[in-house]
Amino acid sequence: MLTYLSKRLLLALVTLVLVSFIVFLASDVLPGDVGRTILGNFATQAQVHALDVKLGLDHPLLDRYWIWVSHFVRGNWGTSYTLQVPVFGLVMRHFLNSLILGAFALVLIVPISITFGVLAATHHDRPLDRVISVTGMSMLALPEFVTGIVVLVVFSIVVHWFPVSSSVPVFSLPSIVRNLFLPALPEMVLIFGYVSRMARAGTVEALNAGYTRTAVLKGLPRHRVMMRHVLRNSLLPTITVVAVQAGYLVGSLIVVETIFNYPGIGNLIYTAATNHDQPVLQAAVFLVALVYTLSNLAADLLYAVFNPRVRLAS
Amino acid sequence: MSALELSSRSRLDSRRARARATFGQLLRSASFDVGAVIVVFWIVDAIFWHALVPQDPQALNPLAALQGPTAAHWFGTDWLGRDVFSRTLAGSTSVLEIAPLATLLGIAGGTVVGLVTGYYGGAVDALVMRLVDAFLAFPLVIIAVLVLSLLGTSEITVIVLIGVIFTPVVSRTVRSVVLVERDKEYVASARLRGEGDWYIMTAEILPNVTTPIIVESTVRLGYAIFTAATLSFLSLGIQQPSPDWGLTISLGRQYLQIAPWIVLFPAVALATLVVAVNLVADSIQQVMAQ
Numbered sequence: 001m002l003t004y005l006s007k008r009l010l011l012a013l014v015t016l017v018l019v020s021f022i023v024f025l026a027s028d029v030l031p032g033d034v035g036r037t038i039l040g041n042f043a044t045q046a047q048v049h050a051l052d053v054k055l056g057l058d059h060p061l062l063d064r065y066w067i068w069v070s071h072f073v074r075g076n077w078g079t080s081y082t083l084q085v086p087v088f089g090l091v092m093r094h095f096l097n098s099l100i101l102g103a104f105a106l107v108l109i110v111p112i113s114i115t116f117g118v119l120a121a122t123h124h125d126r127p128l129d130r131v132i133s134v135t136g137m138s139m140l141a142l143p144e145f146v147t148g149i150v151v152l153v154v155f156s157i158v159v160h161w162f163p164v165s166s167s168v169p170v171f172s173l174p175s176i177v178r179n180l181f182l183p184a185l186p187e188m189v190l191i192f193g194y195v196s197r198m199a200r201a202g203t204v205e206a207l208n209a210g211y212t213r214t215a216v217l218k219g220l221p222r223h224r225v226m227m228r229h230v231l232r233n234s235l236l237p238t239i240t241v242v243a244v245q246a247g248y249l250v251g252s253l254i255v256v257e258t259i260f261n262y263p264g265i266g267n268l269i270y271t272a273a274t275n276h277d278q279p280v281l282q283a284a285v286f287l288v289a290l291v292y293t294l295s296n297l298a299a300d301l302l303y304a305v306f307n308p309r310v311r312l313a314s
Numbered sequence: 315m316s317a318l319e320l321s322s323r324s325r326l327d328s329r330r331a332r333a334r335a336t337f338g339q340l341l342r343s344a345s346f347d348v349g350a351v352i353v354v355f356w357i358v359d360a361i362f363w364h365a366l367v368p369q370d371p372q373a374l375n376p377l378a379a380l381q382g383p384t385a386a387h388w389f390g391t392d393w394l395g396r397d398v399f400s401r402t403l404a405g406s407t408s409v410l411e412i413a414p415l416a417t418l419l420g421i422a423g424g425t426v427v428g429l430v431t432g433y434y435g436g437a438v439d440a441l442v443m444r445l446v447d448a449f450l451a452f453p454l455v456i457i458a459v460l461v462l463s464l465l466g467t468s469e470i471t472v473i474v475l476i477g478v479i480f481t482p483v484v485s486r487t488v489r490s491v492v493l494v495e496r497d498k499e500y501v502a503s504a505r506l507r508g509e510g511d512w513y514i515m516t517a518e519i520l521p522n523v524t525t526p527i528i529v530e531s532t533v534r535l536g537y538a539i540f541t542a543a544t545l546s547f548l549s550l551g552i553q554q555p556s557p558d559w560g561l562t563i564s565l566g567r568q569y570l571q572i573a574p575w576i577v578l579f580p581a582v583a584l585a586t587l588v589v590a591v592n593l594v595a596d597s598i599q600q601v602m603a604q
Contacts, residue, residue, distance in 0.1 A: 018448030216375020273463035
C-alpha cells in the first residue's frame with residue numbers, strides 16, 4: 001500500500017507541475033502584448049512599456065514562471081486587471097459558490113443514479129434496462145446549454161416556479177432550493193448519465209462473477225447476495241466516477257453558470273477570458289486543474305482502499 | 315492461381331463476410347436504426363437545405379419580428395423577423411462541417427501519437443503520457459475558452475482547436491491497443507523479415523487496431539458536435555449572421571421570456587442530432603465489442 005501510495009502521489013505531483021506550466025504558458029504567451037491590450041490603441045509605446053515593467057513582463061519566461069508559482073503557493077495571486085481586487089479572494093469566493101452548487105447537485109442525484117443503474121443491471125437486456133440505459137446515454141450526450149435552456153423555459157417561463165437568474169443562497173432550505181435547483185438540474189442530468197452507466201456496468205459484472213454464483217448456490221437469500229456480494233463489488237467503480245465527476249463538473253459549470261448568471265468559478269473564467277484578465281484566468285484555470293488532478297488522485301486512493309487487488313498488486 | 319493468391323483472396327473474402335455480418339447485426343439494433351435515420355436526415359438537410367427551406371433564412375422582416383408559430387412561419391420568427399423554421403433547417407450545416415473535420419484531425423493526430431508511443435515505449439512514451447495526463451486535467455471547454463478568447467475565433471480555428479484537444483484522448487486509446495499488438499507474433503516475424511519500424515507500425519499494426527479507432531471516432535464525433543455547439547453558444551465559435559444552432563440559442567436567450575420558440579427549436583434540433591450520433595456510436599461500440 002505504501003509503495004502504491006507514494007508512486008501515485010509522485011505521479012500526481014509530476015502532473016501538477018506540468019499542469020502549472022501549461023497554464024502559465026497558455027495565459028502568458030498567447031495573449032501577446034498584454035500592456036497594449038490593457039491600455040488600448042491610443043496609449044504611447046512608452047506607457048505600454050512602463051506597464052509591462054510594472055507587471056513584471058520584462059523578465060525572462062522561466063523567471064516569470066518561478067515568480068508566479070512561488071507567489072501562487074503562498075496565496076499571493078496578484079490583482080485582477082479589470083476589477084482591481086486581490087485575485088485570491090475573488091477566485092476563492094467564486095470557487096466556493098460553485099462548490100455549493102456542485103455539492104447540491106451531487107447529493108440529490110447520486111443516490112437516484114445508483115438506484116437506477118443497479119435496477120438496469122438486475123433487469124439486464126430487458127425493456128427496463130433499455131429504457132434506463134438509453135435515457136442515461138442521451139442525458140450524457142446533451143450539451144449543458146440545451147438542457148439549461150429547456151429547464152429555464154419550462155420552470156421559470158411556462159410555470160413561474162423559479163427565478164430566471166440565480167444567486168448564492170442564504171442558509172435556509174427554501175432559499176437553497178429556490179436558487180440552486182434550476183442551475184443544478186443540467187448538472188444532475190450529466191451526473192445521472194455517468195453514474196447510472198457505471199453503476200449498471202459494475203453490477204452486471206458482479207452479477208456474472210463466480211462469487212455471486214457461489215453465494216446463490218449456497219442458498220443465501222437474494223437481498224443478502226445483493227448487499228454483501230454484488231453491491232459491495234459493483235459500487236467500487238461508481239465511487240471512482242463520482243470522485244472524478246467532482247472535477248469534471250467544474251468544466252460544465254462554465255456554461256451552466258453563464259446561463260443562470262450564477263457567480264461561480266465557471267462564470268469567472270468566462271468573464272476573465274473575454275476581458276483578457278490574465279491573473280484571474282491563470283489562477284482560476286489552475287485551481288480547476290488542481291481540483292481535477294486531486295479528485296482523480298482521491299478516486300484512485302479510494303479505489304485502492306476498497307479493493308485489495310489494486311492495493312497489493314504493486 | 316497460386317496457393318498464396320488463393321489464401322490471400324479467401325482471407326479478403328472472410329474479412330468481407332465478417333464486415334457484412336457486423337453490419338447486419340447493426341441494422342437489427344433498434345437504437346442504431348433510429349440514430350442512423352436521424353443522422354442521415356440532418357446530413358441530407360445540411361447539404362440540401364437550400365432546396366428544403368420555405369424562406370430565405372437571412373431574409374429580414376422587422377414588421378413581423380418575434381411572432382409565435384403560425385401557418386406562414388411554422389416555428390415563428392426571430393427578433394429580426396427571420397423565419398425560425400428555415401433557420402433551424404439551415405443551421406445544421408456549420409456544426410456538421412466543423413465536427414467531422416475536427417474529429418478526423420483528432421483521430422489522425424491521436425493515431426500517429428498512439429502508434430509511435432505504444433510501439434517504441436520507453437522514455438518518450440513515459441514523457442508523452444505524462445503530458446497527456448496533464449493536458450487531460452483541464453476540462454475541454456475551459457481549454458477552448460482560454461485559447462479562443464486569446465487567439466480570436468474562426469471556423470478553421472475551432473476545427474483545429476477541437477482536433478488538437480482530441481489528439482491526447484485518442485492517442486491514449488490507440489496506445490493501449492498498440493501495446494497489446496506489438497508483442498504479438500506477426501510483429502516479431504515482420505521484424506525478423508527486416509521490415510522498418512514505420513512499415514511495421516502502418517502496414518502491420520494499424521490494420522489490426524482499426525476497430526477501436528472506428529469506435530473512438532464515432533464517440534469523438536458526438537463530443538465534437540457537443541463542443542462545437544457549446545463554443546458557438548459561448549460566442550467563441552461561429553459568428554453572426556449564421557443560423558448556427560448554438561449561436562442562435564445564445565443570441566435568442568434575451569428574448570426567452572417573450573419568444574421562447576427562437577431558442578427552443580434549434581435546441582431540440584441540436585438535441586436530436588447529438589443523441590442520434592451517440593445512439594449510433596453506442597450501437598457500434600456494442601457490436602464491435604462482441
